Amino acid sequence: MQTSRILVQTADFNVPEEYQRIAADHQDGAVVTFVGKVRDFNEGNQISDLTLEHYPGMTEKVLEQIAAEARSRWPLNHLTIIHRVGTMHLGEQIVFIGVSSAHRKAAFAACEFLIDFLKTKAPFWKLESSDKGQGWVEARDADEQAAKAWEQ
Amino acid sequence: MINVLFFAQVRELLGESSLSIEAGSNTATADALRQTLAARSDKWGKVLASDKLLVAVNQTLCHWDTEINDGDEVAFFPPVTGG
Numbered sequence: 001m002q003t004s005r006i007l008v009q010t011a012d013f014n015v016p017e018e019y020q021r022i023a024a025d026h027q028d029g030a031v032v033t034f035v036g037k038v039r040d041f042n043e044g045n046q047i048s049d050l051t052l053e054h055y056p057g058m059t060e061k062v063l064e065q066i067a068a069e070a071r072s073r074w075p076l077n078h079l080t081i082i083h084r085v086g087t088m089h090l091g092e093q094i095v096f097i098g099v100s101s102a103h104r105k106a107a108f109a110a111c112e113f114l115i116d117f118l119k120t121k122a123p124f125w126k127l128e129s130s131d132k133g134q135g136w137v138e139a140r141d142a143d144e145q146a147a148k149a150w151e152q
Numbered sequence: 153m154i155n156v157l158f159f160a161q162v163r164e165l166l167g168e169s170s171l172s173i174e175a176g177s178n179t180a181t182a183d184a185l186r187q188t189l190a191a192r193s194d195k196w197g198k199v200l201a202s203d204k205l206l207v208a209v210n211q212t213l214c215h216w217d218t219e220i221n222d223g224d225e226v227a228f229f230p231p232v233t234g235g
Contacts, residue, residue, distance in 0.1 A: 036235050052234065053160055055227060058211035083234060095235055115235055123208070123227075124234025125160035136161040139204075139231030 004071075004079045006063045008054060010086040013096050021098075022078035028100040030107040034115050036095040038088050042137065045130035050137075052085045052094065055123035059083075066117045070099070073113065074106035081114060083124065113150050120147040154179055154220060156189070159229035165199045175222035182207045183216040185226060204231055 005021070007013075015035060023031045038050050063081050070076060082096040097114045101107040126137040153172045163169050173179060178188040186207070190200040208227045209218050220226060 054234070055157070055159055055208070055211070055229070058208060058227070061211050119235035120232065121213070122234050123159065123229065123232050125230065126233045127160075136164075136230070137233040139233050143235075 002077055002079075004064075004067050005081070006060065006067060007082045008056075008059050008063070008085060009082065010084060012084065012093060013082045015093075015096065018080055018082070018096055018098055022080055022100045025077055025100065027102060028077050029102050030104040031098065031100045032104070032107040032111040033096065033098040034111050035093055036115070038090050038092050038094060040090060042128060042130070045128065045132050045135075047090060047128055047130050049087055049089045049129045050094070051087045051127040051129070052083075053125045053127065054083075054085050058123050062122045063118065066114060066121060069117070070110045070114050074101060074110045076101050076106065076110055079110075079114075081118065083118070083122070085124070116143070116146045116150060119143045153222065154185065155225045156185070157225065157227040159227060161230050162199060162205065162228050166196060175220070175224075179220050181216065181220060182209060182214055182218045182226065185220055186216070186228070200228065202230070205229075206231060 040047055067079055076099050078100040080098040084094055097111050099107050099110045120143055128135055128137050154175050155172055157170050158166055179185045186200050190197040206229055207214055210225055
């Protein structure tokens with residue numbers, strides 16, 4: 001049976017466990033996963049940690065809509081989106097996207113679509129702590145372009 | 153009443169995360185509500201004048217001409233940066 005698992009949580013997630021969940025069915029020949037992490041440099045600032053704020057209620061609603069949109073575009077079986085909130089240190093995992101499908105093209109495309117749309121439509125905001133102090137991360141035009149490309 | 157929420161940099165700059173405002177002609181649309189709140193002080197005017205400001209009505213991203221009704225939840229926030 002198809003499953004959609006959508007979670008917003010402070011706790012870390014376990015990639016092998018999440019993989020097992022979506023890779024269990026023999027009808028699926030392809031599983032694609034994406035993990036977003038806190039990286040060391042952003043706009044020349046040396047990052048020590050990130051704090052993720054979100055809009056409880058709207059976040060879950062938007063993630064459900066994005067998942068439904070992905071299912072309408074590609075034949076997906078299992079779909080998981082986990083996004084952490086709160087403070088995360090350098091190297092920690094922030095977001096997990098995983099999908100399974102019969103074939104790889106659908107799985108690759110859906111995974112990329114999900115992260116592109118999540119980045120531009122789900123109400124999360126990053127507050128960055130770096131060697132130069134604290135500041136809100138600016139939205140990137142490149143992310144907006146990536147999401148728009150799916151609408152053509 | 154209209155329940156108004158602020159997030160991220162908007163919340164931080166205003167120093168408030170939520171407020172309630174009586175529904176009326178000065179809150180008829182998302183833009184009218186924005187202008188009503190912007191009139192509170194120079195600080196509010198400046199923060200809410202940002203051309204990057206986004207608005208969600210009842211947890212759905214909306215255009216500024218969206219109608220606001222009594223009991224609605226309206227949120228103002230900057231462009232999103234998750235993922």
